[in-house]
Amino acid sequence: MNKVYNNRAWWLILPMLLLVAFSAIIPLMTVVNYSVQDVFDAHTRFFTGTEWFVKMLNDPMLQGALLRQFAFSLTILAIEVPLGIGIALLMPKRGWQASVVLILVTMPLLIPWNVVGSIWQLFTRGDIGLMGWSLRELGYGYNITASPVDAWATIILMDVWHWTPLIALLCYSGLRSIPDAYYQAARIDRASKWSVFRYIQLPKLTNVLVIGVLLRFMHSFMIYAEPFVLTGGGPGSSTTFLSQSLTTMAIGQQDLGPSAAFSLIYFLIILLVTWVFYTAIMNMQKDDNKGA
Amino acid sequence: MAEITLKSLAHSYSKNPAEPQDYAIREMNHVWHQGGAYALLGPSGCGKSTMLNIISGLLEPSNGEVLFDGKVVNSLPPEERNIAQVFQFPVIYDTMTVYDNLAFPLRNMKTPEARVHERVMEVADVLELTSQLKRKAKNLSADEKQKVSMGRGLVRDDVSAILFDEPLTVIDPQLKWKLRRKLKEIHHRFRITMVYVTHDQLEASTFADMIAVMYEGQVVQFGTPRELFETPNHTFVGYFIGSPGMNFLDVTVRDGKVFSGEAQLLVDNRVHDGIARATSDNVKLGIRPEFIEVHQEPVEDGMEVKVEHAQDLGTYSIVYASLGGISLKARVEEDQITPVDKAWLRFPSEKIGLYVDDYRVELPHE
Incomplete structure (x- = not known):
């Protein structure tokens, strides 16, 4: 076969490049631009190099927020993933019950973030909130504005309520795509319930779980509206996560240089964690003994 | 090892x-x-x-009984019937190696x-x-996966029976031959x-040594391949077996x-009396x-037909003929001349079957 080489074909990727430039590269570059300069006004600016980055990495407030952020993301993943799988396994497979349960499970996903925050804010109030009032009546001095433990528990509970359905739905669709023959073969092989889960269902769920975990990690790492509405980051700074710290710095204090540096670090952390996770999972699926 | 009886x-x-x-x-009796x-x-x-799933116990029949060695097993689940089944599409445990896949049924039995x-x-x-044992089953080709599926059925040496549900559908034609031979070999070895x-x-x-032909929920004939070919019990068997199928007038x-x-x-005359x-x-x-005689010239008891067309299949031809508007197919061997336009067909009487309400009836004796 004669392959025709025509370098003019490179022009065909131009529209795509333009699109990506406007949607990602140019906005990102403006952030890069701010992160290496100290801007006073339209005419006065100083090049600062890596100064902002060093400053941000050594800032105890941001370090605290970063640690809290990781603690939060890992906690909700550790709860939502097993819980989501469990719910998916229990959901009815067919008939009208399946439709009803699907709708009920999907409901929390349809509620906007700040509305979720408001709902939980009301729900946890000690005077009129169902949960807050009930806990108090039961003798527990529940108060999210005073107790960091209560605030944390509530934020985690809220996130679990809001986002476990996503994992459950993904897993449900994954489970539905397993052909009946697998279950029949397992019965004939006398596999226990646990073996069916471990060797059939879980492996078939790997792909949807990778998507689910990545989505939930990125999402939770950027969480903003819900804790902001619920606790405002308090008590103290106990529930102040990265994006809220960033907002305070960029909008509240107009510290554009440090905020830009911080944004880039934030972005790179998400990118790095996502990449490490994805690569690890993909490597696990490879044959350790190719063709041997 | 068991004799499997299906009772009403x-x-x-x-x-x-x-x-x-x-x-x-539909209601039937059968013994394997x-x-x-x-x-x-x-x-x-x-x-x-459906019948296969009833035998293996994946399905409980709505009527009648399934017996293994004379014992009713209707309500027993597959694991208690000790049966192996290979499905149309290979079922393997993705995350396990080939070795672990094969060992799985035995380990589940605490062997x-x-x-x-x-x-x-x-x-x-x-x-x-053997050379693949350490590989992850997920990375095998379709036919290797199907071999693993079969292997899981064979690994238990005490199974009552192995049921195959169109196991070679996903396999390439050349490999089909090989796997089928392998199955026969296994059958001879393990009985x-x-x-x-x-x-x-x-x-x-x-x-198979014996074939059961099913049609609309019934076994219409159970016999050797030769019996199915020479004396189909039912018009459906006539149509379905042979290529092309039997002529029915x-x-x-x-x-x-x-x-x-x-x-x-x-x-x-016997055919006449039978009708x-x-x-x-x-x-x-x-x-x-295959049994219709095709002649170029008029012969005794030969029926003149118009030859519509002929299909050359290499070692033989199929002649499509019309007898007063009724179409007939006849096979002409390679060494015979394929007629054009006109031919004379003769039906050897020992090869004729008579079917009343689709079932074969014996011709009266002379």
């Missing part, structure tokens, strides 16, 4: 079956003897897979690891999987009862002669294309 078995997927059409399997190699042959939707190893190595050897479901007559006749008698439509058929005796209107004469 019937199955319907609907809750309140009324019509015979509601039944996936210990150690036989059987095929269950029939078109899609004739109830083959000592030394025995597991021995059995896995033996089965891997038979299936030529396990095997029931092989297929819709491919060639597959059925190369694998609606026949009647008038004034001591046999007619199909307006065309007179020159056949034996005359039948009480039904649905009387068909059946003859295989």
